[in-house]
Amino acid sequence: MQAWCSEQGTVLPTVEKLIFHLLCEKEQKNPDPECAWAEADKFGSALVSLVEDDADGQMQVLWAIQKYCDTQGFPKINDEYLVQAMFRAMYKFDLAEPGAFDLWKEDESEANEKGKMKAVIQTMDWFTWLEEDDDDEEEEYEEEEE
Numbered sequence: 001m002q003a004w005c006s007e008q009g010t011v012l013p014t015v016e017k018l019i020f021h022l023l024c025e026k027e028q029k030n031p032d033p034e035c036a037w038a039e040a041d042k043f044g045s046a047l048v049s050l051v052e053d054d055a056d057g058q059m060q061v062l063w064a065i066q067k068y069c070d071t072q073g074f075p076k077i078n079d080e081y082l083v084q085a086m087f088r089a090m091y092k093f094d095l096a097e098p099g100a101f102d103l104w105k106e107d108e109s110e111a112n113e114k115g116k117m118k119a120v121i122q123t124m125d126w127f128t129w130l131e132e133d134d135d136d137e138e139e140e141y142e143e144e145e146e
Contacts, residue, residue: 014060015047015050015051015057015060015061015064016060016061016063016064016067017064018047018050018064019047019060019061019064019065019068020064020067020068022037022043023037023064023065023068024068024071027068029072031068031072031075031077031082031086033077033078033080033082033085033086033089034085034089035085035086035089035090035093038089038090038093038095039093040093044093044095047061047095048093048094048095051095051096052094055097055099055100055103058090058095058096058097058100059096059100059103059104059107061090061095061096061100062087062090062096062100062101062104063104063112065083065086065087065090066083066104066112066115066116066119067114067115069082069083069086069115069119070114070115070118070119074115074118074119074122081122081123083119083122083123084122084123084125084126087101087123087126088126091130098130098133101126101127101130105120105123105127
């Protein structure tokens, strides 16, 4: 990633372009639904530093995945849609927080519409889980306050 960033000159590309390029170059036609590239000892630490506490940056990660999955034809790998597996991995590796997923889902901009409907449909189970997890955390917090 460092070599590619150096080739870009003094102005770094957006997080979305970085992730999309990374996926297209490293994953090519053999996508990894577990996103091992996002582990801290690979590109994860550097990417987290770019998007930590930045909902827009986190949405760019999700847009890049959406666009990458679109180029792949939104496949199913191991009985799960690739886009959903990759979204789960972004949550696991702290590259997208729940609020960023909600913002991504609500985004209706033309720039990000390619593949959006298919991605939303294929991530319905993910969003259901995310809502349930958020509800569980709220209940635990309320119990702690009592």
